[in-house]
Amino acid sequence: MxxxxxxxxxxxxxxxxxxxxxxxxxxxxxxxxxxxxxxxxxxxxxxxxxxxxxxxAAEVGWRGSWERAGDAFRALLAREVVGKAVLDVRAS
Known part of the structure; x- marks a missing residue:
């Protein structure tokens, strides 16, 4: 610290x-x-x-829509993702 x-x-x-x-x-x-x-x-x-x-290097191992945040979270917890998970947010 x-x-x-x-x-x-x-x-x-x-x-x-x-x-x-x-x-x-x-x-x-x-x-x-x-x-x-x-x-x-x-x-x-x-x-x-x-x-x-x-x-x-910021390796991206999972990418998907913000609406699939639960899928990303589950994949991260299950250690199925190597690198970062990126959630795409689209303007409406």
Missing amino acids: GRGGRPGRGDGQGRRRRSGDLFALGAACTISSFGDAGRPGPDIGILLELAARGRL
């Missing part, structure tokens, strides 16, 4: 990782969501930059 109980970008040993580092020695780091999608943190910018440069 970083300052103020917020997730940090350290390696768990008090050392900061450089932006763009995909791998580093030390404790594993994770990105967690706590449901506050209204104020994305600086880490999302790092992820988007890595994806744009082709250094981070």
